[in-house]
Amino acid sequence: MTQLAYLSWLEAARKIRGRELSSVTYTKTLLDRIKRHDGQFNAFLRLQKDEALAAAREAERVLASGARLGPLHGVPFGLKDIIDASGIPTTAHSKILADNVATRDAFVTSRIKAAGGILLGKLSTHEFACGGPCFDLPWPPARNPWDRRMYPGGSSSGSGAAVAAGFLPVALGSDTGGSSRHPASMCGIVGMKATYGRVSRRGVIPLSFSLDHICPITRTVAENAALLEVIAGHDPEDPASAPYAVPKYLAAAERGSREGIKGMRIGVIRHFYRKDLVAHPDVDAAIEAALEVLAGLGAVVEEVTTKPLGEFADCNQVILLSEGYAVHREWMQTRPEDYAVMTRAKLLPGAFLSAVDYVQGVRNRPHFVAAIDQLLEKVDVLVTASSMDPPFLIDDEEAKARCYPRQARAPFNLTGHPALALPVGFTEGSDSNPPLPLSMQMVGRHFDEETVYRVAAAYEQATPWKDQHPPLDK
Amino acid sequence: MATTEQSDDEAQLQSRARELGLERVLKIDRDKFIAALSAAQNLSKRIARPRSLYDEPAHVCVFPDRSAKRGDEA
Numbered sequence: 142m143t144q145l146a147y148l149s150w151l152e153a154a155r156k157i158r159g160r161e162l163s164s165v166t167y168t169k170t171l172l173d174r175i176k177r178h179d180g181q182f183n184a185f186l187r188l189q190k191d192e193a194l195a196a197a198r199e200a201e202r203v204l205a206s207g208a209r210l211g212p213l214h215g216v217p218f219g220l221k222d223i224i225d226a227s228g229i230p231t232t233a234h235s236k237i238l239a240d241n242v243a244t245r246d247a248f249v250t251s252r253i254k255a256a257g258g259i260l261l262g263k264l265s266t267h268e269f270a271c272g273g274p275c276f277d278l279p280w281p282p283a284r285n286p287w288d289r290r291m292y293p294g295g296s297s298s299g300s301g302a303a304v305a306a307g308f309l310p311v312a313l314g315s316d317t318g319g320s321s322r323h324p325a326s327m328c329g330i331v332g333m334k335a336t337y338g339r340v341s342r343r344g345v346i347p348l349s350f351s352l353d354h355i356c357p358i359t360r361t362v363a364e365n366a367a368l369l370e371v372i373a374g375h376d377p378e379d380p381a382s383a384p385y386a387v388p389k390y391l392a393a394a395e396r397g398s399r400e401g402i403k404g405m406r407i408g409v410i411r412h413f414y415r416k417d418l419v420a421h422p423d424v425d426a427a428i429e430a431a432l433e434v435l436a437g438l439g440a441v442v443e444e445v446t447t448k449p450l451g452e453f454a455d456c457n458q459v460i461l462l463s464e465g466y467a468v469h470r471e472w473m474q475t476r477p478e479d480y481a482v483m484t485r486a487k488l489l490p491g492a493f494l495s496a497v498d499y500v501q502g503v504r505n506r507p508h509f510v511a512a513i514d515q516l517l518e519k520v521d522v523l524v525t526a527s528s529m530d531p532p533f534l535i536d537d538e539e540a541k542a543r544c545y546p547r548q549a550r551a552p553f554n555l556t557g558h559p560a561l562a563l564p565v566g567f568t569e570g571s572d573s574n575p576p577l578p579l580s581m582q583m584v585g586r587h588f589d590e591e592t593v594y595r596v597a598a599a600y601e602q603a604t605p606w607k608d609q610h611p612p613l614d615k
Numbered sequence: 616m617a618t619t620e621q622s623d624d625e626a627q628l629q630s631r632a633r634e635l636g637l638e639r640v641l642k643i644d645r646d647k648f649i650a651a652l653s654a655a656q657n658l659s660k661r662i663a664r665p666r667s668l669y670d671e672p673a674h675v676c677v678f679p680d681r682s683a684k685r686g687d688e689a
Contacts, residue, residue, distance in 0.1 A: 494655050495659070500672060503673050504665040504671065506672070507671070
């Protein structure tokens with residue numbers, strides 16, 4: 142049971158293709174696990190049990206006929222509930238859209254279905270991918286599988302919790318100021334925000350048009366790379382979609398595992414987590430240990446500096462709040478009571494920013510892009526913190542408010558560079574407090590996700606973190 | 616005197632809410648309305664000014680050369 146729950150989707154797909162594993166058995170196993178445990182974690186907003194089993198039976202029938210749909214043939218997946226799947230509601234975890242039934246698949250949904258994926262359900266999010274975790278919504282917030290008292294990160298909370306808990310091998314999230322990398326960091330898994338334009342946003346409820354990204358969330362780097370390969374690519378219906386061919390990301394990750402990273406250059410932006418903000422000592426120590434591993438693999442690690450983190454964060458905020466309020470103004474005027482208190486508070490500053498504030502932010506943006514580009518002229522990837530703190534109690538209001546600015550993810554939404562969060566260890570833990578995941582971030586050049594995956598896979602192979610799972614079965 | 620200032624502040628707040636169509640928000644969540652106003656004012660002061668008169672906004676929408684062959688179709 143546990144073995145199937147934590148089976149890599151690449152291995153599951155291989156076994157399904159080879160008729161060693163039935164897609165129906167696999168799907169049933171995951172559904173049983175969700176039934177047994179998700180009452181504690183609230184990862185799912187909606188489970189498509191009958192539809193998923195029917196799709197699994199169909200996947201087996203197709204396979205028996207000698208055909209093959211694609212790399213995800215017979216493999217279950219989940220969607221953050223801001224991503225459309227035809228015929229079922231996309232609620233954005235909000236009372237406002239409780240009855241919003243999608244009439245068409247989002248680009249990414251259709252890509253995964255075409256590759257043979259089986260939609261298991263829609264996953265919990267912060268309301269409209271903003272604010273949260275909130276307890277005054279129609280559905281409760283997701284909780285952290287490592288310790289259900291803890292926050293799982295957000296806004297792609299259900300995606301992170303479900304993948305870490307072994308409910309699903311893969312899920313999609315979104316990321317506007319770090320919303321996929323945050324749950325990946327808090328849940329001890331892998332979240333990739335690819336280059337802006339790499340993955341279509343069509344059919345996904347917007348938060349901030351120029352900062353929104355759709356992201357693969359998985360337990361390992363190779364699985365993440367392979368899933369990005371499925372969802373990336375040009376979409377003429379997304380005006381920001383880049384018309385570039387999709388590289389072989391899985392091959393890049395495998396190259397990292399096979400050939401290593403000897404001689405590659407890694408720049409560390411330490412001032413983000415030591416000066417501009419001061420990370421929790423466990424986070425700092427885990428990143429330093431990870432850098433030693435990278436150096437031990439033959440990489441050349443050097444410290445680099447850029448603009449202060451706060452300048453990136455402010456520019457990101459002015460754009461996010463302005464674009465976000467443009468999406469929400471009408472509902473804020475006509476249905477303010479239907480938002481959670483926290484979501485309303487998060488969106489409201491956008492009402493008071495001027496058009497000039499927004500334009501100044503957008504005029505400054507290219508300077509931030511250039512600042513990161515400049516660093517990446519000298520190094521292959523950048524490393525910095527993702528979250529400044531380990532997971533905290535989900536009902537600790539002070540910690541919740543503190544966590545939003547205590548991160549170094551938003552700079553890369555602003556600049557559009559690919560950024561991946563991956564596990565780098567655990568807090569020590571005690572009898573009453575289980576160890577909790579720690580993470581770091583790797584950042585690459587625009588449209589060079591391959592190098593990020595290569596370095597991340599080499600690191601992952603050299604460390605034991607990917608084999609650690611939450612204690613659900615103990 | 617203090618009472619006059621308070622009523623001036625209140626009138627300004629009501630006027631701002633009216634301008635923005637947010638009277639209901641002010642009514643149900645006065646503290647957060649004030650906090651949001653203050654947060655936006657601080658953010659507006661804090662964001663860096665553009666360096667040059669010629670700094671162009673980062674445009675989101677691009678107009679691709681439709682005659683060019685797209686990578687995915689290559």
